[in-house]
Amino acid sequence: MRIVSADVVVTSPGRNFVTLKLTTDEGVTGLGDATLNGRELAVVSYLRDHVVPLLIGTDPQRIEHTWQALYRGAYWRRGPVTMAAIAAVDVALWDIKAKIAGLPLYQLLGGASRDRVRTYGHANGRDIPELLDSVRARLAEGYPAVRVQTGVPGLQRVYGVHDGTAIAAEADGQRIDQRVLPVEEDWDTAGYLRHVPEVLAAVRSEFGPELPLLHDAHHRLSPQEAARLARTVEPFDLFWLEDLTPAENQTALRLVRQHSTTPLAIGEVFNTVHDYRTLIDEGLIDYVRSAVTHFGGVSPLRKLFDYAAQQQIRTGIHGPEDISPVGMAAAIHLDLAIHNFGIQEYSGHTPLTERVFRHAYTFTDGYLHPGEQPGIGVELDEELAAAHPYVPAYLPVNRLLDGSVHDW
Numbered sequence: 001m002r003i004v005s006a007d008v009v010v011t012s013p014g015r016n017f018v019t020l021k022l023t024t025d026e027g028v029t030g031l032g033d034a035t036l037n038g039r040e041l042a043v044v045s046y047l048r049d050h051v052v053p054l055l056i057g058t059d060p061q062r063i064e065h066t067w068q069a070l071y072r073g074a075y076w077r078r079g080p081v082t083m084a085a086i087a088a089v090d091v092a093l094w095d096i097k098a099k100i101a102g103l104p105l106y107q108l109l110g111g112a113s114r115d116r117v118r119t120y121g122h123a124n125g126r127d128i129p130e131l132l133d134s135v136r137a138r139l140a141e142g143y144p145a146v147r148v149q150t151g152v153p154g155l156q157r158v159y160g161v162h163d164g165t166a167i168a169a170e171a172d173g174q175r176i177d178q179r180v181l182p183v184e185e186d187w188d189t190a191g192y193l194r195h196v197p198e199v200l201a202a203v204r205s206e207f208g209p210e211l212p213l214l215h216d217a218h219h220r221l222s223p224q225e226a227a228r229l230a231r232t233v234e235p236f237d238l239f240w241l242e243d244l245t246p247a248e249n250q251t252a253l254r255l256v257r258q259h260s261t262t263p264l265a266i267g268e269v270f271n272t273v274h275d276y277r278t279l280i281d282e283g284l285i286d287y288v289r290s291a292v293t294h295f296g297g298v299s300p301l302r303k304l305f306d307y308a309a310q311q312q313i314r315t316g317i318h319g320p321e322d323i324s325p326v327g328m329a330a331a332i333h334l335d336l337a338i339h340n341f342g343i344q345e346y347s348g349h350t351p352l353t354e355r356v357f358r359h360a361y362t363f364t365d366g367y368l369h370p371g372e373q374p375g376i377g378v379e380l381d382e383e384l385a386a387a388h389p390y391v392p393a394y395l396p397v398n399r400l401l402d403g404s405v406h407d408w
Contacts, residue, residue: 030095032088033327090297314342
């Protein structure tokens with residue numbers, strides 16, 4: 001069996017997605033997600049111009065060999081563009097192998113370790129009353145755990161808080177003289193640190209101590225500020241505190257650990273195991289957050305999870321709307337199979353996106369299951385995908401009150 005074609009499909013059913021479709025000489029197809037939000041076309045070029053020519057004529061069942069060839073053979077290793085491209089190939093090959101076996105992917109990963117996959121949803125509000133309404137909505141949808149984000153007094157637009165107008169703006173960017181520029185958000189760390197305890201106190205007062213709550217600082221804080229926040233929120237018993245500080249400096253988490261027992265999650269922007277080594281070896285975090293789509297695929301992420309398990313660290317795979325249903329399906333298969341699963345982020349997708357990417361996985365009463373369809377269980381409607389072409393877009397940028405650029 002050989003790969004005879006490799007097609008890169010770009011579609012925007014509400015937001016941009018990049019999909020790799022591999023086809024064998026026996027007509028078996030496999031899909032992989034290569035979406036890199038705000039830099040989609042960089043991955044498209046990497047795939048079409050540099051990866052696809054290497055795949056034609058190769059054996060699709062040699063997954064590990066192909067992964068190593070794409071990773072080591074390029075010499076310039078790592079980085080989000082490279083790893084998203086490799087991830088698409090890896091997932092597509094696993095999709096093919098599982099279809100050949102006639103089994104859902106999780107069976108090839110050792111079978112199910114659990115019956116279903118617990119999720120958390122996103123609740124947000126411009127103020128506390130609006131946030132409480134959003135939490136009620138997520139609970140009504142069945143989510144067993146909720147991430148809470150709220151506006152900060154004095155700031156006009158902050159991460160994780162939006163209405164319908166802001167959602168559209170973040171998806172499409174700002175159009176100025178036919179150009180698309182990123183939406184600009186604003187930030188005041190001192191105001192945020194004062195406000196977060198009030199928010200969590202209000203949520204706990206309304207919903208009680210048993211609801212698992214999560215919160216995302218989104219890389220905004222210095223190590224000292226991160227340690228202060230982690231200690232301050234201890235009384236609210238968070239399920240986790242996410243991305244407190246930019247973790248390129250992995251040793252920054254030592255300070256946070258010294259000052260707090262609040263569980264920590266990190267890694268959605270990490271691309272390889274090297275981003276995690278100090279964090280895992282020293283037990284500085286409690287959850288690894290990388291996505292299949294941005295970490296090179298199922299193959300390396302499974303290895304990361306086994307490595308993390310040695311320090312009793314669990315998983316919390318990144319699952320925002322810009323991970324396509326292809327990437328989400330691969331994540332759910334992993335979640336079901338691994339032993340040290342923690343929780344799965346799940347934002348869902350628009351109805352149009354779910355028509356473009358028809359999937360076997362289900363969301364019922366706050367839990368996901370990948371389904372029993374052979375492969376990863378996703379089919380791409382290429383005609384409908386073509387009817388929704390790429391739309392230039394950026395992720396937002398963040399500025400402090402003095403106008404300087406800050407971490408988003």
